[in-house]
Amino acid sequence: MTTELDDASAPEIRSNTPGSFPYGVLRERHPALIQRVRNAFPYGPEQHRALDALLRESTDPAGVMEPLPAEAGEGDREQWERWGSGEHVGRSWFDAPFLWAESYFYRRLLDAVGYFGPGPWQGVDPFRPFKQAELESPEAHAELATLDRLAKEPQETQARALLHGSLWGNRADLGFQLTRTPAGTTSSALLADDSDHLWSLLPPGAGNTVHLVADNAGRELVPDLLLIDHLLRHAHAARVILHVKPHPYYVSDATPTDVLDALNHLKQARGEAGETGTRLWQATATGHLSLRTHPFACAPLPYASMPDDLRADFATATLTILKGDLNYRRLVGDRAWPATTPFPTPTSYFPSPPAALRTLKSDVIVGLDEKTEHTLTTTEGPTWRTTGEHAVIQVRHTNP
Numbered sequence: 001m002t003t004e005l006d007d008a009s010a011p012e013i014r015s016n017t018p019g020s021f022p023y024g025v026l027r028e029r030h031p032a033l034i035q036r037v038r039n040a041f042p043y044g045p046e047q048h049r050a051l052d053a054l055l056r057e058s059t060d061p062a063g064v065m066e067p068l069p070a071e072a073g074e075g076d077r078e079q080w081e082r083w084g085s086g087e088h089v090g091r092s093w094f095d096a097p098f099l100w101a102e103s104y105f106y107r108r109l110l111d112a113v114g115y116f117g118p119g120p121w122q123g124v125d126p127f128r129p130f131k132q133a134e135l136e137s138p139e140a141h142a143e144l145a146t147l148d149r150l151a152k153e154p155q156e157t158q159a160r161a162l163l164h165g166s167l168w169g170n171r172a173d174l175g176f177q178l179t180r181t182p183a184g185t186t187s188s189a190l191l192a193d194d195s196d197h198l199w200s201l202l203p204p205g206a207g208n209t210v211h212l213v214a215d216n217a218g219r220e221l222v223p224d225l226l227l228i229d230h231l232l233r234h235a236h237a238a239r240v241i242l243h244v245k246p247h248p249y250y251v252s253d254a255t256p257t258d259v260l261d262a263l264n265h266l267k268q269a270r271g272e273a274g275e276t277g278t279r280l281w282q283a284t285a286t287g288h289l290s291l292r293t294h295p296f297a298c299a300p301l302p303y304a305s306m307p308d309d310l311r312a313d314f315a316t317a318t319l320t321i322l323k324g325d326l327n328y329r330r331l332v333g334d335r336a337w338p339a340t341t342p343f344p345t346p347t348s349y350f351p352s353p354p355a356a357l358r359t360l361k362s363d364v365i366v367g368l369d370e371k372t373e374h375t376l377t378t379t380e381g382p383t384w385r386t387t388g389e390h391a392v393i394q395v396r397h398t399n400p
């Protein structure tokens with residue numbers, strides 16, 4: 001789905017420029033993450049050796065991507081071949097497309113800690129302790145308590161607050177927190193706000209189907225679920241399909257286990273939060289809320305390359321809400337687009353109207369007006385793209 005035009009006007013983002021954001025992810029964030037994972041589990045020498053090797057290989061600008069280990073199943077290898085391992089494995093981590101290299105890093109990290117087994121660490125999510133700590137944080141509990149007050153507000157106020165809760169929940173991402181300075185220096189701001197379009201696509205009682213492609217677990221997934229409950233309860237959606245990752249990915253990305261944890265967290269809460277949890281639990285039993293774990297959710301590729309079955313699934317949506325930074329990169333393509341490229345241009349291939357709810361944590365951005373881009377660049381320098389202080393709600397409100 002990539003055209004020569006894309007390559008010329010918007011080259012793919014790579015990590016081979018020292019000082020750039022992607023270079024820093026490979027050189028600084030990934031080592032910090034490996035250290036955090038080591039500290040969180042009593043892994044044995046085998047896992048530590050594998051983590052050492054991955055650390056050496058993936059942070060050395062002269063190092064090359066090693067293949068998946070022999071234990072990786074035939075099917076998995078074939079899948080990664082379809083996703084481009086033949087082209088990238090054996091070459092530099094830094095010269096590969098950033099999206100490809102970063103995704104492969106997570107796949108290899110899971111291997112290093114024995115996630116794909118066989119062995120005692122099989123199926124043990126190396127990011128689970130961080131996800132759980134976040135769910136149990138005082139902030140997470142305080143967020144739930146605000147629902148009692150919100151329930152007394154007019155429905156429109158509730159809708160706006162829940163949409164914004166889901167949007168800004170994306171800032172709680174754990175990977176992002178690894179190197180972020182806690183006190184932001186700029187005020188949070190919505191750089192594009194198509195929320196009126198979003199609501200106009202979901203008239204109550206029209207039998208709408210909403211797909212929500214989740215991003216992070218914990219303090220992002222909980223507000224996503226609250227938004228889903230609102231959509232179902234007020235008939236903006238007759239049916240919601242929640243897409244999560246089939247296995248751990250990008251530190252805090254949500255898996256089915258994380259959905260279960262979030263639902264239990266809600267169900268066990270008092271007041272409105274508890275009632276919401278019970279309603280969502282029932283919605284799964286009646287099929288009004290269902291889960292998807294397509295393997296392509298963990299692919300190192302943009303959605304423009306999605307397989308036919310996933311395309312057909314998304315085509316059933318009245319609206320597909322894609323959460324977070326990584327989904328944004330995959331939706332528009334992880335490319336150095338001019339920031340003023342209209343949002344419908346790189347998303348024209350998507351089989352249903354897409355809505356991106358994203359805080360900005362990496363370089364790629366489209367759909368801004370010239371004045372906004374100019375003001376941000378002159379007042380903040382290039383970091384406005386990556387600090388997570390800014391966000392967008394962008395909607396392409398037409399079918400392809």
Ligand SMILES: O=P(O)(O)OC[C@H]1O[C@](O)(CO)[C@@H](O)[C@@H]1O
Nearest residue numbers: 173175176324325326327361362
């Ligand atoms: O959780 P989100 O919002 O998808 O953010 C993930 C982002 O974090 C990073 O992995 C950097 O830590 C980006 O490269 C990536 O796009």
